[in-house]
Amino acid sequence: MRMKKTITNDNEMLQFVYGEFSPAKNNDFKTKMLLDNSLYEEFRELNLVKQLIDESAICPKITTLKNILAYAKA
């Protein structure tokens, strides 16, 4: 039987930040953070960087979009 890999605590934080926990595990992790300020600080910082990454996305030029749409209609 294949052994299931254990995910480390550091990586648990990441799964929490990216919303990849089940609702039950999510609540457990929130409780952990309430009891551990350093854990909450780490969450706050990682979450901020995550938010900034999403906001840093950029758009192509209008002419590029027009070219694509013209090709789509052709």
Next chain:
Amino acid sequence: MSDAELVSLYQSNNDRAFKVLLNRYKTKVYSTIYFIVKDRDLADDLTQDVFCKVIDTIRGGRYNENGKFQQWVVRVAHNLAIDHYRKNKKYQMVREDEDFELFNLLPISVESAEKTLENKETHKMLRKLIRQLPFEQKQVLLMRHFAGMTFQEIADMTGVSINTALGRMRYALINLRKMLTPIYAYEENYYQRQ
């Protein structure tokens, strides 16, 4: 309307359906390419190539991604950007064990960024930092943020364990955070001296 429905409509010659798909994913595709090729004009050209390939695939009846259009289109973008640089021998993959002088140089702080999330300069600086990330970290970051893949899906795609994929993303965020931090510390000290 779901991506699958839009693809289906476009297959039935509804051009507006494709326009919706383009608007939905233009930023994710363009950003993915730009963070790899590091050149906005080239990113525009390659974005055009990606969507032309998407159009040809859908029209040719070859699209079969089981409803995961976003993952597919961003993967096409990612692969095209990497292929381009490999062919042109300009792309030098930066490994995780290399040092980054940039980590200690950039004038931006997490705290000030928090206060001015809308600040264009902050985002511009962050784009510069993301471009400098080691390849493996950047790949996971792009797949998670722009392709919308889970860490397990990224692990499967890149042939590593989920812990490795999570670890790479963690290092990417920590590296970005480190790069954002030093000047904040400097500013704090500066104001304390006044």
